[in-house]
Amino acid sequence: MSRYRVAVHIVPRRGILDPQGKAVADALHSLGFAGVRDVRVGRHLVIDADAPEPGAAERAVRDMCAKLLANPVTEDFEIATVEHA
Amino acid sequence: MKFGIVRFPGSNSDEDAFLAVTDVLAQEAVWLWHKDHELRGADVIILPGGFSYGDYLRAGAIARFSPIMREVVAHADRGGPVIGICNGFQIACEAGLLPGALLRNASLQFVSELSRVRVETSETRFSNQYERGQILRLPIAHGEGRYTADEATLDRLEQNGQVVFRYVNAAGEVDTTADPNGSSRGIAGIVNERGNVLGLMPHPERAAEAVVGSADGVALFESVLANVGV
16 A cells, blocks of 8 residues: 545636636736636645555546535536546 | 434524424424434424524535435435425435536525425325315525426326416416526425425425414424325
């Protein structure tokens, strides 16, 4: 067993209104960042977990996302990194 | 009739539900703690409003995994009635008892007001003591009440008569100004396909006596009493 640090992004699904993202986009526009087209505000989770190898750690976090960390109705998730912790 | 009122850490409408059931309806009620493993003989389960487990992660996401919820889901699977109010609606969606999800209000603001909702069907075990089209005054108090589901699910809810309550304006019409949280199609409350699980954002238990501003919520509980065993 080794310890791995798995980072996962969870964001509101495209097509679903994200009022936080819209508020941030409006603020960025007012700051002069005219190129901003869309902002979606989500969550970034960093999970330290013991697993036999990195693939197993990633699979475990995918399972966690499906069962608890992300809402399958409204959110998408993406594994950002898997590193030795 | 025995009502079981679930208490999670962070529930805050539990006492209101208890009083509505016992004082106003003169029914029996028992408390169910989130760590309990049995329903103590309750016929009807109420998942009350509040901020269970601090609403960490997502509203209702953690509460869904508490021991009592295993029993509540089994009760619903047997056809037993379950009423999810506000946070209870969020928990019921997270637990898969109802389709869809409740997201942050479109305004990003917490709304606390006396809402106007229209009864869309009187043919459910939770609305049979109302008239279809009747307008109710029920309080709302939530930050995450924007009912969201994909278009196919919304169409199915409408076709099956599962939309029980909608937010309306003073003229009794659905419009964007009457919708306090940006819910899809103005939906304030739905039942599952089998009709034994109700979820709604407004608080009928806080509208149980005229002295607090409205008694329009009483008939919801009377509907359950009229229809249990059917």
